[in-house]
Amino acid sequence: MTVLLKIEHLEVKYGDLIGVADVSLEVPKGSVVALLGSNGAGKTTTLNAIAGIAAVSKGSVTFSGENIAGQPAYAIVRKGLALSPEGWRLFTQQSVENNLMLGATPLGDRGRIPRLLERVYAVFPRLAERRLQRAGTMSGGERQMLAVGRALMSEPQLLLLDEPSLGLAPAIVDTMYDSFAALHKEGLTILLAEQSVDLALEAAEYAYVLQVGRTVLEGPAQTMADNPDVQRIYLGME
């Protein structure tokens, strides 16, 4: 299988603080890969570094055979890699549809926008209902959908999802993960950071576990689910 994203010995520093010390991982084309770890393990920092909004201080990030570490975020998204970031970071003053249209900025061909909008509205019908509402007035679940929808609007090859289940009602989480499965079936590659281990391992084929900024364990999702170490040591669960 071709490797779409490969990270080798990634290090990210925030001033003197180390956000990520040594992370290596691979995301094969067409797969769903989970990035697990407790709060502060470095999942968000890793995703931000891939997308270009956290500065890489060491190591390499190879996407489609090209080292993208150190490139600005606006250039990286144009290569086909979109992030639904932590805290959603929506444009709260603007309408739902404007947010989606902004997500389509990297597209060379503006003619594709209507079809992409339609696809996002098909995945998240709730967004179609709220089309003209200001993003800042929506509920947490709707904001999460909008953040994912906005990332999809650039027609990425690789979708990075940061904690898509955080703070959402269980019913909405199920809907959300159903739509990820549907997108995966369409051929989208997904790298998923999750605190909720069960959810992530159910959705993913392969998983990496981070602990204090390092990849400490990896394996197929099925064996990880059965591995007591994952639950006990690395995720702080009994």
Added chain:
Amino acid sequence: MSLILVQVIVSGLLLGAVYALFSSGLTLIWGMMNVVNFAHGDFVMLGMYSAVMVWTALGGGPFAAVPVAAMLIATLGVLSYFMLVRHIMKGPMLAQILGTFGLALFLRYAAFWYFGANFKTLPDTLVGGSFVFMGLRFEGSRVLAGAMGLGITLLLHFILTRTAIGSRMLAVSEDATAAQLMGIRPQRMQALAWGMAGAATGIAGALIANFFYTSPTVGETLAILAFVTVSFGGFGSVLGALVAGLIIGVVESLSAYLIGPVYKDVIVYILFVLVLWFRPQGLMGKT
């Protein structure tokens, strides 16, 4: 209502539309990047000199001066952004204040050096003197200035709220990092804002030059008016600047007529203080 009162209100509205236009650049820059451009008045001053230069060189009327001033001051805006503002934005607030204030002094004394200290005025005949319409007397230069002021301020508002490029500019102003995730280059949008603000300010200057004296220090007088209009309307809101400009224009002419020209500024500033007392964010500003 007596005809003369109508006349007074109409002149006030025409004046107010010009206030709105030359304040819109200031509010746009603030809204985009939280930077107060203390050189704003001097941008207007250079717009006025552009009109004077076009008239001296070509004998052309305001129709030639307006596009020339728009282009020149837009270029000045973009250059100021890339050569100065972009760098001082990384510094503390004081650096921004001193930086743009320094730019103001530089432009003002460059104007002294190049144009001299003498007041310049454009001949009245350029925009056709005055005419009577429905019993009201209008000066051509003021009607032109008012109509264009209203039109261009509304156009700016339209661009920001209804177009894709406006949406990108607002995205950068709300969250520049998230905008980058959308493939938007924040610096391009900010440079564009400086260009648009410069164009609007240059046009305002070219229009004002038709009925106001031009001198290197005129920017100081106009800048204060622009700051009042912008804080009255709410920093960052183009529509707020429009409404505030119109209110200030009308209040100014009404109080000049009803109480006496000497008191018009007093009344305007009393109103200004009252608005800020009860609504510190201005009429349309965000809290």
